[in-house]
Amino acid sequence: MTPTQLRAYSAVVRLGSVKLAAAQLSVSESAVSLHIGQLRRELGDQLFSRTAAGLAFTPGGLRLASRATELLGLQDITVLEVSAAGRGxxxxxxxxxxxxxxxxxxxxxxxxxxxxxxxxxxxxxxxxxxxxxxxxxxxxxxxxxxxxxxxxxxxxxxxxxxxxxxxxxxxxxxxxxxxxxxxxxxxxxxxxxxxxxxxxxxxxxxxxxxxxxxxxxxxxxxxxxxxxxxxxxxxxxxxxxxxxxxxxxxxxxxxxxxxxxxxxxxxxxxxxxxxxxxxxxxxxxxxxxxxxxxxxxxxxxxxxxxxxxxxxxxxxxx
CATH class of the missing domain: 3.40.190.290 (D-Maltodextrin-Binding Protein; domain 2)
Incomplete structure (x- = not known):
């Protein structure tokens, strides 16, 4: 799996929609769907399905969501820590x-x-x-x-x-x-x-x-x-x-x-x-x-x- 795939998956998890994820990432919906499909094939897991209340995750899909956001969030956390220290x-x-x-x-x-x-x-x-x-x-x-x-x-x-x-x-x-x-x-x-x-x-x-x-x-x-x-x-x-x-x-x-x-x-x-x-x-x-x-x-x-x-x-x- 690649950072680009994880970023697309994390955006879908966060926003609850491929369309909204594509808009936020400034890519096409087909590109986001492609990344999700690649993750599903590589991991052998459906990851999530759509329901009237939003996304319903498989246990594996939720574990991937947690790990993806953790990896992608490390940079944001570092920026926040440095910024806070600089402002006293x-x-x-x-x-x-x-x-x-x-x-x-x-x-x-x-x-x-x-x-x-x-x-x-x-x-x-x-x-x-x-x-x-x-x-x-x-x-x-x-x-x-x-x-x-x-x-x-x-x-x-x-x-x-x-x-x-x-x-x-x-x-x-x-x-x-x-x-x-x-x-x-x-x-x-x-x-x-x-x-x-x-x-x-x-x-x-x-x-x-x-x-x-x-x-x-x-x-x-x-x-x-x-x-x-x-x-x-x-x-x-x-x-x-x-x-x-x-x-x-x-x-x-x-x-x-x-x-x-x-x-x-x-x-x-x-x-x-x-x-x-x-x-x-x-x-x-x-x-x-x-x-x-x-x-x-x-x-x-x-x-x-x-x-x-x-x-x-x-x-x-x-």
């Missing part, structure tokens, strides 16, 4: 799981960055399985997502927030009339956000526990897009309970009953344990578990552009 500003690089980045990070970053006028925050979506390696290589300053199975002494960890994942479906979906067994759940179409492609986390754990095969999984550009498809009765989706509570109350979604349709989980902040960790990272780790921060995360307030400068990793949803 501090840069805090936050790596986060996709579920946290989409639902909780905007409110947290808005509140935290507003406390310091000289602070720029860069948020990137990362696989929680890579958190320790990213911190050790100083690629990120703090990582927030699922807790590590075992905390290495080289890292400092702090609980941030407990949350609950529930399985929901549209009111017209046949499964809502049942108390579905694990086998019945396993056979449904599952509408998933990017968190499903991670190696660890509440959503991957739920899918593994139920034994949902990859052929029954459709992965969308965001968890919100998966929820919208579920409202149309096109499948089941695991979602944050506080995020879908209004939809459950108004009847546009139904929460499925049973312990197998719910997962209790938590988010955890990791930093380096030594003094090399930036003070802003240690402060964010402490601040994230305060009542004010938790309220901001659950409220989901949008981040102000002046303080929130997402890297290309975040653009899996637009």
């Amino acid at each position: 500003r501090r840069l805090l690089r936050v790596g986060a799981s996709s579920l946290f980045a989409e639902h909780a990070a905007p409110g947290l970053i808005e509140l935290f960055a507003g406390r310091a006028a000289d602070l720029d925050v860069e948020l990137s979506v990362r696989d929680p399985g890579t958190f320790e390696a990213l911190l050790a290589s100083r690629t990120v300053d703090i990582a927030i997502g699922p807790p590590p199975a075992v905390l290495d002494p080289a890292f400092a960890g702090r609980p941030v927030m407990n949350y609950r994942i529930v399985v929901v479906a549209g009111p017209d979906h046949p499964v809502v009339a049942l108390r579905p067994s694990a086998a019945q759940l396993r056979d449904q179409t599952w509408l998933l956000g990017p968190s499903a492609a991670a190696t660890v986390g509440a959503v991957p754990d739920l899918l593994r526990r139920l034994g949902v095969p990859e052929k029954n999984q459709q992965i969308f550009q965001s968890n919100a897009a998966a929820v919208e498809e579920a409202k149309r009765g096109r499948g089941l989706t695991p979602a944050l309970s506080f995020a879908v509570a209004p939809d459950v109350r108004n009847g546009s979604l139904v929460q499925l009953p049973g312990a197998q349709c719910a997962v209790e989980a938590s988010w955890y902040a990791l930093t380096l344990a030594d003094q090399g960790a930036p003070s802003a990272a240690a402060e964010l780790s402490r601040f994230a578990s305060t009542p004010r921060a938790i309220q901001a995360m659950m409220r989901g307030a949008g981040a102000k552009v002046g303080h929130f400068r997402p890297s290309v990793h975040v653009t899996l949803w637009s």
